[in-house]
Amino acid sequence: MRWVKLTESQIQESVAELSGWNRKDEKWIEKKYRFKEFLDGIKFVNQVAHLAERLVHHPMIAIDYKLVTLRLTTWSAGGLTELDIQSAKEIDEIYRSQQISSV
Template structure:
């Protein structure tokens, strides 16, 4: 299990992932797409990289809006695993 990030490390991580916000012990990003199927295709891509990393985000789909919530439940907050997955997800979007 990864260790929780200290405040300084968390702030540095959020600077590397500027589209993400810290909310309730998690990194959160909302991404809006043009079409519903674009959102679904994106979620399927996230599922593939999450499965490879063996670290799975909470995902909420609301028509063309996808909300991703990254936290390490066993650790009770954000760890390096969340930051690494956030960066990989950013590569899909950006």
Template sequence: MEKMPVDAADEAIASLPGWSRQDEKWMQGGYRFPTFMEAIAFVGRVAAIAEEMNHHPFIGIDYKKVTLRLTTWHAGGLTELDMQSARRYNEAFKAPAPGNG
């Protein structure tokens, strides 16, 4: 996948609630949860998606907040794969946790 021009990346990120471009190479999204265990369960869902897509985010866990950072190393910046990953993570955030819905 080819690196996206900055304006195209900005346009794509604008359609992803909770995500922002950090610089030309990175985008970041944040998710808040009612409990620590719900945050950890979400990280498990992120891990499953990342494995399926073979595209892995940097994950930060701060009690009830999860921060994800994305880039595509071999492209030297943001690609459509990062946008697809962010969309999937947003969908996983909206979906009820397994056993809760």
């Protein structure tokens, strides 16, 4: 499937609906996730990796001890698409479900 780059107004509207995701520039959105333990972050990254494989859409991932930073863009479209927004929402759901299960 070929993804179409969102317009500036679509990007602003979509990102405003996402919790904690920020624009890095015209091509990227980014979010940082904090964890109580290092291995909780690793578990999260592994779940994100499975999502990325399912969607065939892979984020940039940085792991800094208990802080995981994810960045999304759609290379083939030259910027942000609905696939990035969908991925962000599903990643947030993974994070929420992991936090609930660890309580």
